[in-house]
Amino acid sequence: MIERMDLTYFYSGKESCEPGYTWGPGVKDSYKLVFVHEGRGTYSLNGKLHHLHEGQGFVVYPDMLLYMKADENEPWTHSWLAFHGECVESLLAQAHLTIDSPVFELSNSKWFDIWHDQLDAAHAMERNGSLMIHSLLYLIVANWLEELLVPIGQQPVLKAKEKYVRKATEYMKANYSKKLSITDLASRIGIDRIYLSALFKELDLQSPQAYLLQLRMDKASELMVNPELTVSEIAHSVGYQDPLLFSKMFKKVKGASPSHYRQTMNPEQKQLFRLP
Numbered sequence: 001m002i003e004r005m006d007l008t009y010f011y012s013g014k015e016s017c018e019p020g021y022t023w024g025p026g027v028k029d030s031y032k033l034v035f036v037h038e039g040r041g042t043y044s045l046n047g048k049l050h051h052l053h054e055g056q057g058f059v060v061y062p063d064m065l066l067y068m069k070a071d072e073n074e075p076w077t078h079s080w081l082a083f084h085g086e087c088v089e090s091l092l093a094q095a096h097l098t099i100d101s102p103v104f105e106l107s108n109s110k111w112f113d114i115w116h117d118q119l120d121a122a123h124a125m126e127r128n129g130s131l132m133i134h135s136l137l138y139l140i141v142a143n144w145l146e147e148l149l150v151p152i153g154q155q156p157v158l159k160a161k162e163k164y165v166r167k168a169t170e171y172m173k174a175n176y177s178k179k180l181s182i183t184d185l186a187s188r189i190g191i192d193r194i195y196l197s198a199l200f201k202e203l204d205l206q207s208p209q210a211y212l213l214q215l216r217m218d219k220a221s222e223l224m225v226n227p228e229l230t231v232s233e234i235a236h237s238v239g240y241q242d243p244l245l246f247s248k249m250f251k252k253v254k255g256a257s258p259s260h261y262r263q264t265m266n267p268e269q270k271q272l273f274r275l276p
Contacts, residue, residue, distance in 0.1 A: 110190030
């Protein structure tokens, strides 16, 4: 068990390399996760050579001599995330990654694409950008470890489907307050919109549209407890710019208009925001 989690973000990026592009030999001052989205290349750490292809990645260790080279015929497109922390070595040990065995493999070749957009958005924030970036770092590392630690023996096809659906629902939970289309959602997790809808149906869930609507209305009903918030403000808080459309959808899901729903709340709920 890791008692202290102290990750510090350094930098991240993505690059499509020219044929035969090289870096090193040299050393880095941080840990670095490198993931190959397409193409091939070689990676040498501490004198040991590793050949990599699409869907594989590797760990760069600080202060260890390394060398990287893109393939002459199929140069790789790779992304990277550099960070540090006293807990990193323990995290890597969970995934059975060591200096002698730094290579990992993921079934989803679009892994990390979704995080690039969020990191870019965090970098562009005028306020609290650093806080958001470091929050994303923890989420990325946790997601990466979860991808690696799929128990041996589980059905890979079913597991992949479940992971897509889980990523979709997690993204909706994090972004329900924004303008969000199911097409954009599917693209962000690396699959087609029609296929995403089919996965929800296959796993006996609501459609993605119905799931997002239910999520927004559940969040809206929680906000109804606060008497200081107007219906318009609640609508904006759950992704609706049109309060009339919000009221219509709220009644469709909850069976009552927002104003009537508030009237039916019990006294304890109404007093929640008036307590000293």
